[in-house]
Amino acid sequence: xxxxxxxxxxxxxxxxxxxxxxxxxxxxxxxxxxxxxxxxxxxxxxxxxxxxxxxxxxxxxxxxxxxxxxxxxxxxxxxxxxxxxxxxxxxxxxxxxxxxxxxxxxxxxxxxxxxxxxxxxxxxxxxxxxxxxxxxxxxxxxxxxxxxxxxxxxxxxxxxxxxxxxxxxxxxxxxxxxxxxxxxxxxxxxxxxxxxxxxxxxxxxxxxxxxxxxxxxxx
Amino acid sequence: xxxxxxxxxxxxxxxxxxxxxxxxxxxxxxxxxxxxxxxxxxxxxxxxxxxxxxxxxxxxxxxxxxxxxxxxxxxxxxxxxxxxxxxxxxxxxxxxxxxxxxxxxxxxxxxxxxxxxxxxxxxxxxxxxxxxxxxxxxxxxxxxxxxxxxxxxxxxxxxxxxxxxxxxxxxxxxxxxxxxxxxxxxxxxxxxxxxxxxxxxxxxxxxxxxxxxxxxxxx
DNA sequence: AAGAGTTTGTGAACGCGAGAACAAAACGAG
DNA sequence: CTCGTTTTGTTCTCGCGTTCACAAACTCTT
Numbered sequence: 001x002x003x004x005x006x007x008x009x010x011x012x013x014x015x016x017x018x019x020x021x022x023x024x025x026x027x028x029x030x031x032x033x034x035x036x037x038x039x040x041x042x043x044x045x046x047x048x049x050x051x052x053x054x055x056x057x058x059x060x061x062x063x064x065x066x067x068x069x070x071x072x073x074x075x076x077x078x079x080x081x082x083x084x085x086x087x088x089x090x091x092x093x094x095x096x097x098x099x100x101x102x103x104x105x106x107x108x109x110x111x112x113x114x115x116x117x118x119x120x121x122x123x124x125x126x127x128x129x130x131x132x133x134x135x136x137x138x139x140x141x142x143x144x145x146x147x148x149x150x151x152x153x154x155x156x157x158x159x160x161x162x163x164x165x166x167x168x169x170x171x172x173x174x175x176x177x178x179x180x181x182x183x184x185x186x187x188x189x190x191x192x193x194x195x196x197x198x199x200x201x202x203x204x205x206x207x208x209x210x211x212x213x214x215x216x217x218x219x
Numbered sequence: 220x221x222x223x224x225x226x227x228x229x230x231x232x233x234x235x236x237x238x239x240x241x242x243x244x245x246x247x248x249x250x251x252x253x254x255x256x257x258x259x260x261x262x263x264x265x266x267x268x269x270x271x272x273x274x275x276x277x278x279x280x281x282x283x284x285x286x287x288x289x290x291x292x293x294x295x296x297x298x299x300x301x302x303x304x305x306x307x308x309x310x311x312x313x314x315x316x317x318x319x320x321x322x323x324x325x326x327x328x329x330x331x332x333x334x335x336x337x338x339x340x341x342x343x344x345x346x347x348x349x350x351x352x353x354x355x356x357x358x359x360x361x362x363x364x365x366x367x368x369x370x371x372x373x374x375x376x377x378x379x380x381x382x383x384x385x386x387x388x389x390x391x392x393x394x395x396x397x398x399x400x401x402x403x404x405x406x407x408x409x410x411x412x413x414x415x416x417x418x419x420x421x422x423x424x425x426x427x428x429x430x431x432x433x434x435x436x437x438x
Numbered sequence: 439a440a441g442a443g444t445t446t447g448t449g450a451a452c453g454c455g456a457g458a459a460c461a462a463a464a465c466g467a468g
Numbered sequence: 469c470t471c472g473t474t475t476t477g478t479t480c481t482c483g484c485g486t487t488c489a490c491a492a493a494c495t496c497t498t
Contacts, residue, residue, distance in 0.1 A: 016455060022425040026404060040475065049406035053457055060477055068476040069464040085425050086432035093424070104323040110404060110421040115428070154431050155424065178434060179427040185245060185329060187268035195430045197423050202329040204416050205312070205374065206241040206304050208398040209334070211414045212373050213305030215397060235485060259445065272487055279447055287446040288494035 013084075017058045021081055023048045024055070028078040040071040087115035092151045094177075096168050097160030098123040098131070098138050101183055105159060106134040116155075120147045124164070141168075145175045155179045162186040169196075232303075236277045240304055242267045243274070247297040259290040306334035311370045313396075315387050316379030317342040317350070317357050320402055324378055325353040335374075339366045343383070360387075364394045374398045381405040388415075 013021075027047035031039055041059075045052035059065065059072075065080050066072045082088050093116050095105055105111075106121055121133055124141045131138045139147075147153065156177040158168050165184035172180060179195045182188055185203075188196050232240075246266035250258055260278075264271035278284065278291075284299050285291045301307050312335050314324055324330075325340055340352055343360045350357045358366075366372065375396040377387050384403035391399060392413055399415045401407055404422075407415050 014455075018429050019422075019426055021429070022419075022422040023406075025425070027406070042475085047406070049408070051457065053459090054455090056475095056477065057456090064477070066476055067464065068462070069466095069474045071475065084429070086428045087425060089432075091424075091428055091431070100323040100326040104319040105420065107319040108420060111424065114421050114425065116421070116424055154435075155427055179431045181423055181427060187242075187246070187266065189268075193434070195427055197427055199418060199420070199423055200241075201324065201327060201418070202333050202335070203238075203241040203245075204400055204418055205310075205330065205335055206244070206306055206333065207238055208374055208400060208414055208416055209305045209310055210237050210240070210303070212310070212398045213308075215412070216373075233485075260447095261445085270487070272489090273485090275445095275447065276486085283447070285446055286494065287492070288444045288496095290445065 013061045017061055018085075020048070020050065020054075020058055021085055023050070024058070025078065025081045025085065025087075028074055028081070031074050032078060036074050038071050039074055041066070044072065082115075089115065091116050091155055092119040092153045093117065093155045093157060094120045094122060094144070094147060094153050095157045095159060096122045096141060096144070096172075097158060097164070097184075098128055098133060099159065099161075102159040103133055105157060105183075106136065119151045119153060122147075124160075141171075144171060148172075148175045148177060153177060155181070157181045157183070158188075159183045232280045236280055237304075239267070239269065239273075239277055240300055242269075243277070244297065244300045244304065244306075247293055247300065250293050251297060255293050257290050258293055260285070263291065301334075308334065310335050310374055311338040311372045312336065312374045312376060313339045313341060313363065313366060313372050314376045314378060315341045315360060315363070315391075316377060316383070316403075317347055317352060318378065318380075321378040322352055324376060324402075325355065338370045338372060341366075343379075360390075363390060367391075367394045367396060372396060374400070376400045376402070377407075378402045 024044065027044055030047065041052045041056045045055040048055065062080060062084050065077050093111070095102055095118060098106065098121050102121065106118055111118060118134065118136055121136050121138045122141045122144055123129070123138055126140070128138050129140060154177060156172045158165050158180060160168055162185045165182060165186040166188060169180055169188045169190060173190055173194055178193060180188065180190065182196055182198045185200055190196055243263065246263055249266065260271045260275045264274040267274065281299060281303050284296050312330070314321055314337060317325065317340050321340065325337055330337060337353070337355055339362070340355050340357045341360045341363055342348070342357050345359070347357050348359060373396060375391045377384050377399060379387055381404045384401060384405040385407060388399055388407045388409060392409055397413050399407065399409065399413065401415055401417045404419055409415055
């Protein structure tokens with residue numbers, strides 16, 4: 001339930017901050033690779049593209065991991081953020097819909113390197129069941145339940161056409177998936193307790209087009 | 220310049236509203252295809268997945284296109300939103316970086332159907348210059364300037380690895396592109412007047428992972 | 439023509455997030 | 469040990485976005 005038991009780790013982090021933590025994590029990884037050991041909030045904020053006051057406030061929700069007058073230990077902070085987000089553990093993920101986008105997602109190396117493991121690729125089209133994409137063979141959508149149960153999958157990715165998306169989501173929810181990343185251009189309705197995040201490529205372009213048009217008008 | 224001349228169409232629409240207009244547009248298109256002629260704010264809000272008061276306020280920024288006691292004319296409203304966003308005209312777009320994701324983007328039918336025309340696919344790797352993707356042949360990145368000038372391109376899409384992204388962005392800006400959609404996991408710095416929107420697949424998954432972890436902890 | 443029933447458009451209250459500014463804490467020099 | 473310097477963690481204020489609630493406006497029935 002939503003009963004929050006105010007346990008040790010129960011400070012709840014604002015949604016806006018949660019959305020930025022992965023950005024900080026990536027910036028810190030870059031710093032580690034560059035051999036940096038310590039950085040100030042100013043440095044990290046610049047690398048992440050945000051205001052330094054905002055960065056410090058964000059980090060303060062996690063705890064006091066910096067040292068006044070010195071800054072942050074890059075490695076230590078990186079671990080703390082990774083732990084807070086949950087990417088120190090491995091998350092099994094299923095991808096449904098192996099069209100162009102599904103292919104790209106399956107091959108995306110950024111998932112694996114950040115704690116996500118694609119354990120299954122599913123498609124309703126039997127013609128695709130022969131394929132092997134990124135070392136994982138494409139299986140029938142009907143195998144969903146078994147795979148989710150066997151591998152303990154909690155996160156599903158929908159890369160199907162819009163018309164199929166809701167049905168796929170329903171089936172995912174029914175077999176226990178509680179987080180969905182939706183690439184289909186459709187509004188999904190899911191029960192409480194299930195998180196849905198939507199990525200819509202054409203919406204992003206349309207937002208750009210709006211501003212572009214404004215620029216052209218005022219010129 | 221940013222000098223706003225308060226012309227006839229100069230009410231500026233809040234950013235949050237702009238981001239939702241494409242969602243409304245899509246919902247309206249669905250309604251049109253279903254043969255609906257009129258809809259209430261309640262109907263449309265449900266189709267778009269938002270609160271009906273928010274929808275009405277959003278629409279009110281565009282003008283008074285509804286009829287009290289009746290609702291909105293679906294076709295008329297759709298046109299008005301499309302015009303406001305700017306998707307009644309055709310936007311030429313270049314995509315740089317034809318890897319997995321670039322392929323998927325080039326093939327994505329949602330662009331074409333929403334007023335975006337992919338006029339060029341560019342890649343730095345000469346081995347890819349033979350390919351033809353989605354009816355457009357892959358060309359050298361060095362052709363960027365000429366293509367942008369010839370076709371009047373204002374919008375660029377970056378689908379390169381992170382390391383190349385900033386250089387590509389700089390070059391885009393230099394030749395006159397003023398809107399960038401960035402899929403590379405990197406923070407871009409661009410001059411004022413250039414809009415950048417970022418889509419980061421692994422960040423979305425990490426946000427889901429955070430919430431997923433919270434659910435697991437409280438259980 | 440008048441009243442009942444709908445539905446839009448908007449004024450007002452509220453809550454969240456962003457950023458400025460500052461106090462608290464650590465370090466180093468003398 | 470003390471003072472000055474640096475940088476964090478936090479408080480405060482402001483503005484934006486969301487939502488409620490209601491008046492204005494339109495239709496339909498009687």
